Amino acid sequence: MLGYKKSIPVDKIDFVKRKTTLFLKNNKKYLLYSLVLIVVVSSIFISEKNSFVNQGSVVPTDLLRKAKLGEFPIVQPNMKYGFVLDTFQVLEGEVKPNETIGELLLDNGFTGGDVHSLAEKSKEVYDLVRNFRVGKSYMFLTRRGEEKPSWFVYEPNVYEYVVVDLENGMEVRKEERPVEVKEAVLHGQINSSLWVAIEETGASMEVAAKMEDALETSVDFSHVQVGDEFKLVYDEKYIEGKRVGVGNVHAAYYKQADSDKEHYVFWFDGGGEHVGFYDQEGRPMKGRFLKAPVKYTRISSRYNPRRFHPVLKRVRPHLGTDYAAPTGTPIYAVGNGVVVAKGYTKGNGNYIKIKHDKVYQTQYLHMSGFAKGIKKGSYVSQGQVIGYVGSTGLATGPHVCFRFWKNGKQINHLREYFPPSKPLPDELLPEFFKVRDVYMEKLKAVDSSVAMDETAP
Ligand SMILES: [Zn+2]
16 A cells, blocks of 8 residues: 555544643642642752762662652662762773773873872872872773863772872772671681692682791691691671671681690780780780791701712711792791891802790791891791791702701700790789680581582592
8 A cells, every 4th residue: 555654543642632731620730739849859869879979879768769759760870989880881891901090091092191180189199190000990980061071990909999080170980889897707728739629619819828927837847648637717808798808817726636635726816016926824825936937838858867969979967847839929037036046158159047035046048039128136026937948058959948946055946945935914914814704615616517619529
């Protein structure tokens, strides 16, 4: 049927018109009221929404409810950094290698003068010039219909972000995201290495590192064994429901398979210098020597008075413990002390000797280099980096030969009994015992048979 156009018959149009007129006549009053209501409610909503955008705060839930009551069509806003993204054109990116914030601003329509004032303004709040790092996220927010961005947001880490008001004199503010802390319990048993065991529990390597730190003076992690058991009570940090990191360790437990000894440490903050990990009796762990001068390593050769020397090809006592680690791995002072020797010999290579007290001295051999500022007479504290693993002197590969001296004689530090340090002062002990008992309960609540099931292959 050529030329035919779909049309509404005249009488039908009339009918619709008539009906509308009728409706208007009958409901004029109500329609007017509801129109006014819609205008008022929506203008309240829009103005509040705008002011919220400027403040960068969160949409109050009562506002959403108000809108719903007025039957105002509402879509949950798409939010980030406190902005309603739907009201902007959004440009998101990651800092490229060698990219500076200056270039980024120039590329987005800003002048050298703008860059200068941003550099000045940001110094006081968060130095964006110095802390602009490759791979970090940023965002430009441009109001719809406009060319020049109004806001710039930079996210140096998950915990915080920096907002620049590009329209108002480059005002800079730093916002911290609320972190939620939840206590977590970890338990496992070693089938191959500590790292594998921790991975098997689903926890992060950060947890393994924290556990090593907590137990570094009581457990030698360089020779963990199959069957060793561990438990840990610690904090996990969450931002917007996502796990972002590990917080404090409250308590740790370790039992070596070849010994009946159970190691417990408890975190306690008694104020002043009385902060850190303590054993069950309230004796500080930090007063003792670290079990090893390097982390995440293995013993490649034990203390052995009758060892066949691999380089010299003859029996020669090995009066130290060798820890194999990649060249450049930091070497730590195992205790507080004074550097009494720093030098080089054909056998030792680069080495350092530390005097801890009138009884004990420790020596570290074959270093690739010394830490900055370390010289004879330097005071070093426990855990301080004194040098780096290498293979200088008589060595077949990169390792640190760690030697322990007691009253001028070399001993096997792994067999030595060190007298425990003095406990917390009497007035702090009751408080400590309360904390200890709470966490002891939590550690004990972890069923060790469950741990074995979980880590079984
Ligand atoms: Zn050695």
